[in-house]
Amino acid sequence: MLSNSRGDLFEKNEIYKSSLNKLTEKAKKNNIISSECYKRYDVKRGLRNENGTGVLVGLTEVGNVHGYTIENGKKIPDQGMLTYRGIDVKEIVSGFQSDKRFGFEEVCYLLLLGEFPTEQELKKFKIMLGKCRELPDGFTEDMILKFPSNNIMNKLERSILVAYSFDNNPDDTSIRNILRQSIELISRVPVMIAYGYQAKAHYYDGKSLFIHSPKAELGVAENILHLIRPDNHYTKTEAEVLDLSLVLHAEHGGGNNSAFATHVVSSTGTDTYSAIAAAVGSLKGPKHGGANIKVINMMSNIKESINNWQDLEEIESYLIRILNKEMFDKAGLIYGIGHAIYTLSDPRAVMLKEKALELAKEKGRVDEFLLYENVEKTALKIFKELRGRENICVNVDFYSGFVYDMLNIPCELYTPLFAAARMAGWCAHRIEQVASEPKIIRPAYRNVKEKCKYIPIRERD
Known part of the structure; x- marks a missing residue:
């Protein structure tokens, strides 16, 4: 089992431990802003209005979450509806399930490109995803196996950032290049999380190491089950249920924390890997993805x-x-x-x-x-x-x-599976941000600290 020797310094050395405790008390004392202050300046805490609705900060055509209507400034409860590119998800699910086929790849196409693929277009798109599924040469050994993590979301975030170094054209923010990167991420992230889990299970839990190659002819749901199971076996029902879960988690409007993070970071003009890694970091938080x-x-x-x-x-x-x-x-x-x-x-x-x-x-x-x-x-x-x-x-x-x-999926993979599904929505929001809004997102923060005088070091208590 791996140990965190750097973190142990402050816990095992009493001098460092005592110093850190004192610093912590100062940090707490000097970083608390009272609730009264937020009320006085009418701060929209959590970017929420008084009636609980979200503060409008942008526009999107990617997805929409409907749960209530507003009448005379009040929320009126309503039956929930989730739409992808204006289409009710219930209709999307009913469509591919009635045809007895998987739907996640079709949903990825819809979210990224804004319209449904024809049968031939979907076939070509699946082939593209299949061709991209293998990780770059040396990535598995050097990035995943040599530096395992006991948290797969942490491993995924680092893997996405390292993917920048394996990209011959990482900083090009043209729609064509972002789309190419998006397709590669949608295809490769399931492999990253599967290998990240296998490394964690081996190096931290003492289990056997299973590294299976992904199959180009299989979709995302089937590949995930194929990669995480020692015997590669799964039933049709299992694959259908996982596919449905991926479809339902693929997108949830622009206002959720991770999608908003994607918009904020993309608005700076940075690369795709930085923007999507930020979204993964957001989803890792237990208030969002866990x-x-x-x-x-x-x-x-x-x-x-x-x-x-x-x-x-x-x-x-x-x-x-x-x-x-x-x-x-x-x-x-x-x-x-x-x-x-x-x-x-x-x-x-x-x-x-x-x-x-x-x-x-x-x-x-x-x-x-x-x-x-x-x-x-x-x-x-x-x-x-x-x-x-x-x-x-x-x-x-x-x-x-x-x-x-x-599905016998380890709990360590629950949130990473969420990320694998949401990759399509995040990439769609990134494309929309770059294509539609050139301005950097920069909200206001009011400084409420009173002015203080500089105190020479010899006069400080």
């Missing part, structure tokens, strides 16, 4: 603590204790319930739940699925009765973690 892991951990706690998974009263009693900060992580949150925009329903959760049941039947885990369903409806009941929140719904994170668990 919620499904929280759901899985919470549900594991519920499974261990509840005797009868079908007893709604027992479930309700336990969920109330979670809300009261008595159980689980004592944060007072029921993870996977509620969303910043969706009110009456999250369309992604609705579609993924249907496929989750299909997979649960194949895996013999219907009892667990029914527990998830019972927790969902009981949690909504509790929020309505105890918190007065009627317009709240389960979000996609509630079922996505369960789906990945049934």
